[in-house]
Every structure is written in C-alpha cells, then in structure tokens.
Amino acid sequence: xxxxxxxxxxxxxxxxxxxxxxxxxxxxxxxxxxxxxxxxxxxxxxxxxxxxxxxxxxxxxxxxxxxxxxxxxxxxxxxxxxxxxxxxxxxxxxxxxxxxxxxxxxxxxxxxxxxxxxxxxxxxxxxxxxxxxxxxxxxxxxxxxxxxxxxxxxxxxxxxxxxxxxxxxxxxxxxxxxxxxxxxxxxxxxxxxxxxxxxxxxxxxxxxxxxxxxxxxxxxxxxxxxxxxxxxxxxxxxxxxxxxxxxxxxxxxxxxxxxxxxxxxxxxxxxxxxxxxxxxxxxxxxxxxxxxxxxxxxxxxxxxxxxxxxxxxxxxxxxxxxxxxxxxxxxxxxxxxxxxxxxxxxxxxxxxxxxxxxxxxxxxxxxxxxxxxxxxxxxxxxxxxxxxxxxxxxxxxxxxxxxxxxxxxxxxxxxxxxxxxxxxxxxxxxxxxxxxxxxxxxxxxxxxxxxxxxxxxxxxxxxxxxxxxxxxxxxxxxxxxxxxxxxxxxxxxxxxxxxxxxxxxxxxxxxxxxxxxxxxxxxxxxxxxxxxxxxxxxxxxxxxxxxxxxxxxxxxxxxxxx
Amino acid sequence: xxxxxxxxxxxxxxxxxxxxxxxxxxxxxxxxxxxxxxxxxxxxxxxxxxxxxxxxxxxxxxxxxxxxxxxxxxxxxxxxxxxxxxxxxxxxxxxxxxxxxxxxxxxxxxxxxxxxxxxxxxxxxxxxxxxxxxxxxxxxxxxxxxxxxxxxxxxxxxxxxxxxxxxxxxxxxxxxxxxxxxxxxxxxxxxxxxxxxxxxxxxxxxxxxxxxxxxxxxxxxxxxxxxxxxxxxxxxxxxxxxxxxxxxxxxxxxxxxxxxxxxxxxxxxxxxxxxxxxxxxx
Numbered sequence: 106x107x108x109x110x111x112x113x114x115x116x117x118x119x120x121x122x123x124x125x126x127x128x129x130x131x132x133x134x135x136x137x138x139x140x141x142x143x144x145x146x147x148x149x150x151x152x153x154x155x156x157x158x159x160x161x162x163x164x165x166x167x168x169x170x171x172x173x174x175x176x177x178x179x180x181x182x183x184x185x186x187x188x189x190x191x192x193x194x195x196x197x198x199x200x201x202x203x204x205x206x207x208x209x210x211x212x213x214x215x216x217x218x219x220x221x222x223x224x225x226x227x228x229x230x231x232x233x234x235x236x237x238x239x240x241x242x243x244x245x246x247x248x249x250x251x252x253x254x255x256x257x258x259x260x261x262x263x264x265x266x267x268x269x270x271x272x273x274x275x276x277x278x279x280x281x282x283x284x285x286x287x288x289x290x291x292x293x294x295x296x297x298x299x300x301x302x303x304x305x306x307x308x309x310x311x312x313x314x315x316x317x318x319x320x321x322x323x324x325x326x327x328x329x330x331x332x333x334x335x336x337x338x339x340x341x342x343x344x345x346x347x348x349x350x351x352x353x354x355x356x357x358x359x360x361x362x363x364x365x366x367x368x369x370x371x372x373x374x375x376x377x378x379x380x381x382x383x384x385x386x387x388x389x390x391x392x393x394x395x396x397x398x399x400x401x402x403x404x405x406x407x408x409x410x411x412x413x414x415x416x417x418x419x420x421x422x423x424x425x426x427x428x429x430x431x432x433x434x435x436x437x438x439x440x441x442x443x444x445x446x447x448x449x450x451x452x453x454x455x456x457x458x459x460x461x462x463x464x465x466x467x468x469x470x471x472x473x474x475x476x477x478x479x480x481x482x483x484x485x486x487x488x489x490x491x492x493x494x495x496x497x498x499x500x501x502x503x504x505x506x507x508x509x510x511x512x513x514x515x516x517x518x519x520x521x522x523x524x525x526x527x528x529x530x531x532x533x534x535x536x537x538x539x540x541x542x543x544x545x546x547x548x549x550x551x552x553x554x555x556x557x558x559x560x561x562x563x564x565x566x567x568x569x570x571x572x573x574x575x576x577x578x579x580x581x582x583x584x585x586x587x588x589x590x591x592x593x594x595x596x597x598x599x600x601x602x603x604x605x606x607x608x609x610x611x612x613x614x615x616x617x618x619x620x621x622x623x624x625x626x627x628x629x630x631x632x633x634x635x636x637x638x639x640x641x642x643x644x645x646x647x648x649x650x651x652x653x654x655x656x657x658x659x660x661x662x663x664x665x666x667x
Numbered sequence: 668x669x670x671x672x673x674x675x676x677x678x679x680x681x682x683x684x685x686x687x688x689x690x691x692x693x694x695x696x697x698x699x700x701x702x703x704x705x706x707x708x709x710x711x712x713x714x715x716x717x718x719x720x721x722x723x724x725x726x727x728x729x730x731x732x733x734x735x736x737x738x739x740x741x742x743x744x745x746x747x748x749x750x751x752x753x754x755x756x757x758x759x760x761x762x763x764x765x766x767x768x769x770x771x772x773x774x775x776x777x778x779x780x781x782x783x784x785x786x787x788x789x790x791x792x793x794x795x796x797x798x799x800x801x802x803x804x805x806x807x808x809x810x811x812x813x814x815x816x817x818x819x820x821x822x823x824x825x826x827x828x829x830x831x832x833x834x835x836x837x838x839x840x841x842x843x844x845x846x847x848x849x850x851x852x853x854x855x856x857x858x859x860x861x862x863x864x865x866x867x868x869x870x871x872x873x874x875x876x877x878x879x880x881x882x883x884x885x886x887x888x889x890x891x892x893x894x895x896x897x898x899x900x901x902x903x904x905x906x907x908x909x910x911x912x913x914x915x916x917x918x919x920x921x922x923x924x925x926x927x928x929x930x931x932x933x934x935x936x937x938x939x940x941x942x943x944x945x946x947x948x949x
Contacts, residue, residue, distance in 0.1 A: 448842075451846060453842055453845055453846065474850070474851050475850075477845060477848045477849060477850050478850075482846075482848050483848070485846075486846055487842070487843070487846050489839035489842065489843060490839065491839060494838050494839040494840065495839030495840050495842075495843055496839075496840055496843075497840040497843075497844070497858060497862070498840075498862060499861050499862060500840075508844070508847045509846075509847035509848060512847050512848035512849060513847065513848040556843070559843065559847070560846075
C-alpha cells in the first residue's frame with residue numbers, strides 16, 4: 106500500500122467571530138492518493154472550502170486549526186515554518202478559485218502573471234520563463250498563445266481566465282491541486298471544456314486533485330471517490346455510483362434526491378419519506394381547464410427586439426405565447442439575451458421593437474417608466490436571481506412583502522395588510538416570526554422565500570423567474586422548485602422560467618425556448634427538445650450537462666477524456 | 668427596535684473606542700453651543716482695557732485679548748456660531764447634492780453628463796477662492812458664508828451620491844421596487860437615497876470639520892463674520908498680530924478649539940458608518 110499524498114487527520118478549524126468561536130470544520134479525516142481526483146461535496150457552510158484553505162494555509166486570519174494534522178507526504182503542513190512553506194506552496198500544492206477574473210491582477214498581462222508564478226519558485230532567466238509560459242498556455246489549450254501572452258484579464262472570457270489560473274497553478278508542477286468551485290459561474294459548455302481540460306492535465310502530470318464543489322453531479326462525473334461534508338463533518342465517502350444508488354447517510358440521501366438529473370421529476374427532489382406531502386398536492390391539482398376557444402393567450406410576444414447604441418442587438422425577433430398556468434423555460438448561456446428578454450416582458454425596460462400582448466391587450470406601448478401605473482403591473486411579477494441582492498437592506502421581510510400590496514393592491518397599513526402578508530409568508534413556508542427580520546438576518550433560502558412571497562402577494566397571473574435558484578444550495582433549490590410548481594398548480598399561475606440550468610428547466614417546464622446571441626434557435630415541448638435536440642447548439646448544451654442518471658452513472662474521469 | 672440599535676451602537680463603540688471619544692467630544696461641543704452664552708464667566712464683547720493682554724490665569728483661563736475681553740468666554744460663545752455655520756452649510760449641500768446626484772446616477776444619459784461636466788468645472792476652481800468671491804459679491808454676512816460653503820461643497824455630494832446610486836441602480840431590489848409599482852422618482856427618493864445615507868454620513872461628518880475650517884478661514888481674511896462677534900477664525904486672525912510679541916494664548920486657544928472640533932467630527936465619521944449600516948448588525 107502506497108502512502109497517501111495528503112492525509113488529513115481529525116482536522117478542526119475554528120473561526121473567532123463577533124458571536125464567539127465558530128467551529129467551521131469539526132473532525133475531518135481523509136486521504137488523497139497520488140494522481141487521484143477526489144470530490145469534496147457539500148452545501149454552503151459545510152466547511153469544504155475551509156478544509157481546502159487550511160490545507161494550503163490560506164485561511165483567513167480569524168480562522169485557526171485547533172486540532173488535528175494535515176500531512177503532506179508525512180510532513181504536518183500546519184507546523185511548517187512560513188519560509189519553508191512558501192517553497193512547498195506552488196511546487197507541491199496549489200489552488201484555483203471560483204471567480205478566476207477576480208483572482209487575476211487586472212492590470213498585468215496574463216503572460217507576465219504566469220511568468221511571475223514560475224520565477225517565484227524556479228531560478229531561470231526571463232527568456233526561459235517566457236518560453237515556459239508559452240508551453241503552459243499551450244497545455245491549457247489557449248488558442249494563439251503567442252498573442253494571448255500580452256492580453257489582459259478583461260479581454261478574456263471567464264473560461265479563458267480559469268484556464269490562465271490553471272496554467273498558473275500548474276506552473277511549478279504541483280503534486281496536488283485544490284480546485285475550489287473551479288467552474289461555478291461558468292456556462293455549462295465552458296464548464297465541460299474546463300473540467301475536461303483539468304482532468305487531462307491531472308492525468309498527464311500525475312497530479313492529484315481535490316475538486317471542491319456544491320454540484321454533486323459534477324463531482325460524480327469527474328471523480329472516482331466523493332466525500333460528502335455537512336456542517337463541518339464528513340458524513341459519507343464512497344465511489345459516485347454507490348453514493349447515487351445507495352446513499353447511506355440521511356444527509357447524503359437528501360442531497361442526492363435534491364440534485365436534479367436528466368430524468369428526475371419535480372416530486373423526486375425529496376427523499377422517499379418526505380414525498381407523500383407533495384404527491385398529495387399533485388393528486389389534488391387538476392390540469393388547468395382549457396380556456397374557451399377564442400380566448401387570447403395570456404402572453405403573446407411578437408417580434409420583440411432590443412438594440413443598444415453600440416454593439417449587436419441584444420435580442421431580435423423574439424416571439425412566444427403562453428397560456429394561463431403554463432410553464433415555459435427560457436434557456437441560454439450568458440450573453441444570450443435571456444435576461445434582457447425577461448426584463449422586457451416584465452416591462453422593466455423598453456423594447457426597441459415588437460409587441461407584447463397580455464390577455465389580448467397591448468402592454469408594450471406604455472413606456473417602462475410609466476408602467477407602474479398600468480393595471481397590468483400587478484399581473485406580471487418577477488422573482489430575481491440573487492436573493493441576497495433582491496431585498497432592500499433597509500426593509501424588514503414584512504415590509505418587503507407588504508410593499509407591492511400597498512402600492513398595487515390598494516391595501517393600507519393595518520390588520521388586512523398584516524393578514525395578507527402572513528398568508529403569503531405561510532404559502533411560501535416562511536415562519537411568521539421571521540417577518541420582523543431584516544434581509545441580512547435571514548438565510549439564503551429564507552430570502553428566496555421572501556422574494557417569492559413578494560412576487561405572489563398581489564396574485565399575479567404571470568410570474569417571471571430570473572434564475573430563481575442559481576444562488577441557492579441544491580437542497581434549498583429543491584424546496585423552492587417544489588414551492589413554485591405548487592403555486593403554479595394551485596393558482597393557475599403561468600411561470601416563465603429563465604435559467605441556464607437545463608436539468609431544472611426540463612423538470613419544471615412544459616415548453617422550452619433556447620436562446621443564443623439574442624435569437625431563438627429552438628423551441629418546443631421540453632421533453633422532446635431535450636431528448637432529441639434538432640439544433641446543433643441545443644445538442645451541445647444538452648451534452649455538456651453532467652450526466653448522472655441514477656442507476657447508470659457514467660464515469661469519464663481519466664480514462665475517456667484524452 | 669430601539670434597544671437593538673442601542674446594543675449595536677454599544678458594540679461598535681466597544682470595538683472602536685476612538686469613535687466613542689469623538690462622539691463624546693461632539694456632544695460636549697453641542698452642549699457648549701447651546702449653553703455657551705450662559706456659562707461663559709465674562710461678557711464676550713465687553714472690553715476692559717485695564718485687563719488687556721493678560722496671560723492665562725485663574726481669573727482668565729485662556730487669558731485676555733488686546734481689549735481685555737476674556738478669551739475663554741469668547742471661545743465658548745463662538746462655538747454656537749461656528750457649529751451653526753458648519754451644520755447649515757453641510758446640511759444644504761447634502762440635501763441638494765444627494766438629490767441631484769441620486770437622480771443623475773439613476774437616470775444616466777444626457778442629464779448625468781451635463782451635471783457631471785458642470786461639477787467638473789466647479790471643482791476646477793480653487794474652492795476657497797470661489798467661496799471668497801461669493802461672499803465678497805453677495806455681501807459680508809453670516810448667511811452668505813453658509814451659502815458659499817454649501818455651494819463649494821456641493822460638487823462632492825453630487826459626485827458621491829451619483830457614484831453610490833449608479834452602482835445600485837440595477838440591483839435586484841431596485842427592479843423589485845419598480846415591479847411592485849414604484850415610479851422612478853420614488854425609487855430614487857424612498858429606496859436608493861436611504862441606502863446611500865450611511866456612506867454619505869461619513870462624508871458629512873468629515874465635511875463638518877472642513878466647513879468649520881472654511882468659515883473660520885473666511886473670517887480670518889476678513890470676510891463674513893465681523894468683529895466684535897466672537898468667532899474662532901476672527902480670534903485667530905486678531906491674535907496673529909500679537910504672536911510676535913509672545914502673546915501666544917490669543918492664537919493658541921482658538922486654534923486648539925478649531926482643531927479639536929475638526930478632529931472630533933472626522934473621527935466620528937468612520938464610526939458613524941458602522942452604526943448606520945444595517946448590514947453590520949446581526
């Protein structure tokens with residue numbers, strides 16, 4: 106038996122905060138073999154990143170390793186003097202981070218930044234370092250490496266920046282790479298390219314990798330061994346097939362259930378024991394009654410376009426219709442115009458051309474800045490992407506939900522208002538005691554609920570959801586998705602679901618529209634569209650999603666991707 | 668939740684004792700401004716030539732000036748005038764600047780560019796000279812010092828509010844407010860402005876010190892407040908004539924009063940931001 110490259114034994118990390126000491130990691134024990142790719146999975150606050158930071162000694166000054174050892178080839182990392190550790194850092198282990206653009210120096214050409222990393226560890230001439238840089242840029246498959254050497258980070262896309270980060274991380278041939286959410290925030294197609302590259306580089310160089318991620322699917326696709334963490338503890342360690350087929354720990358069961366896959370249905374998102382309640386909702390709901398013939402569609406968008414002064418149009422020729430109670434997905438990568446489209450439909454920005462009919466009535470002619478006076482304002486509401494940013498920091502949860510009621514439903518402060526707000530809170534599963542809290546005193550999931558409660562307060566008929574779960578943990582996402590689906594069924598609410606997460610859209614939406622560069626490339630029934638995409642771009646999108654079918658998990662790590 | 672606010676304030680002050688000291692200093696200043704005339708041991712403008720130019724003693728804590736007036740009493744009485752000028756000037760420039768800046772930052776476009784260039788032009792003038800010119804043109808009165816100080820401060824507030832609002836104009840809760848039926852004007856006034864207040868409070872606090880200096884400076888060169896009204900700037904100006912003959916107290920004590928007042932306001936600034944920002948609370 107070989108000695109592990111990295112061995113973490115009973116690691117405890119404590120942060121001193123305003124409320125006293127907080128234990129972020131409580132007794133993690135794990136080992137990484139040379140050349141292995143280990144997945145470290147957990148939701149926010151699980152201590153997965155802290156474990157990574159402790160290993161590379163990049164912990165925030167408030168954090169301290171209070172107990173346990175981190176052995177790198179038998180040497181305890183936590184006890185090495187700073188000077189010696191710097192030599193180890195980079196050459197032995199290095200780290201890449203979630204937001205690559207923020208990790209690069211914006212005013213220094215990327216070639217120089219890579220060379221800096223090389224020169225800080227190796228003695229060589231600038232000329233040699235520059236040649237080495239070129240090799241690294243080739244290794245991370247950046248096209249035109251000679252030209253890119255002098256590019257600045259803002260001239261590169263997010264995926265490119267992450268490749269540059271990888272180049273810096275591998276510049277000194279580390280034995281261990283810690284990748285902390287390396288593809289979060291990247292588009293799925295970019296994610297696939299970056300991950301495949303990472304796997305290839307690790308395989309070529311025999312480098313061990315710890316992939317820290319919240320995405321169970323991603324870890325399952327790329328790692329042979331996955332470790333699940335919850336609240337600072339390691340709860341389960343298994344190969345991904347076993348983890349998906351027979352999760353042992355209650356938390357893993359919940360996590361596996363909550364991760365949407367290509368085949369999951371909305372009721373599958375909770376564990377078997379919890380499913381009963383939701384099935385009851387499904388049973389009680391009836392398919393929306395067919396409207397009498399001749400009724401105009403709830404939403405009819407014709408030839409919508411948005412042009413800005415500079416650059417190509419953000420959206421052109423966008424047309425769609427929606428019936429009451431229907432859910433439609435709007436899918437596309439960043440820059441595809443999906444957000445612009447959703448804002449136009451919500452009448453928050455003006456379209457350059459085109460028509461929007463709501464209930465057969467044109468609502469596009471009223472400028473967006475006047476639309477708050479329109480009687481249709483309360484019929485079209487929106488749930489915003491980041492719950493942390495969508496609530497006014499100076500409003501309590503109660504004020505947030507009450508605000509549209511005061512403005513649009515003509516309620517006045519008093520008992521009726523309080524009742525209606527509490528009713529909305531209950532519908533979204535927000536405990537009424539929390540209504541007096543301010544946004545920063547609520548968790549991400551609670552904030553998301555406040556955002557949804559606010560949007561449904563005036564009983565809208567069309568709800569636009571702009572990446573409503575992108576910033577949430579999967580278990581919270583599962584609950585929020587079920588909540589939305591339930592609202593749709595119970596209130597006959599139409600949902601326009603804007604998202605880049607194909608698994609979520611496939612599950613939530615009857616129909617899907619795929620956008621690219623501002624125009625529709627494909628539209629149709631979700632199931633058909635995802636199973637049998639006709640357009641080349643749609644096919645690429647669908648294939649880039651990490652595949653984890655329960656029961657037939659496919660592992661690609663190492664073997665396949667070269 | 669007043670008790671929560673108090674607890675939060677207490678927590679901030681514990682972590683930052685200088686803020687507490689500054690707040691205490693500002694409180695004393697305000698008390699002196701209110702009660703100064705009634706606690707002053709002597710009449711600040713009654714001259715008594717037999718006691719002219721006495722050094723600090725028990726009877727005259729800060730000595731007397733060339734007319735035999737008690738410097739300490741004059742210092743106490745001057746506090747009100749100096750604070751009123753500073754607060755009024757900063758108040759005016761804050762209210763105007765915040766509103767103009769917020770609308771520019773939110774609207775963008777032509778209005779924003781026009782106001783932006785105007786601000787640039789204003790800031791290109793030496794501000795103190797501008798204030799001098801204004802007081803000279805408008806007339807040598809206290810109100811005009813206030814107006815001049817307010818106007819030369821305005822560009823900073825406009826820029827500040829513009830920048831703070833500009834980064835927030837497309838944030839989720841602003842769009843949410845519009846989706847909830849708010850028009851643009853109320854989005855700016857009821858949503859954006861309250862959220863940039865904490866940052867602006869810091870600016871205001873720093874500015875108060877600066878405004879006091881500005882008013883004193885104008886008086887020092889003979890504009891604005893006129894003798895025999897007690898005012899720190901005039902007192903320094905009058906005392907300066909005697910400094911070569913060793914009558915240091917005539918300049919030192921008003922100078923010290925000015926310095927302490929400015930220092931207190933500046934130190935208060937940082938602590939204030941932490942106290943006012945709801946996100947710092949838990």
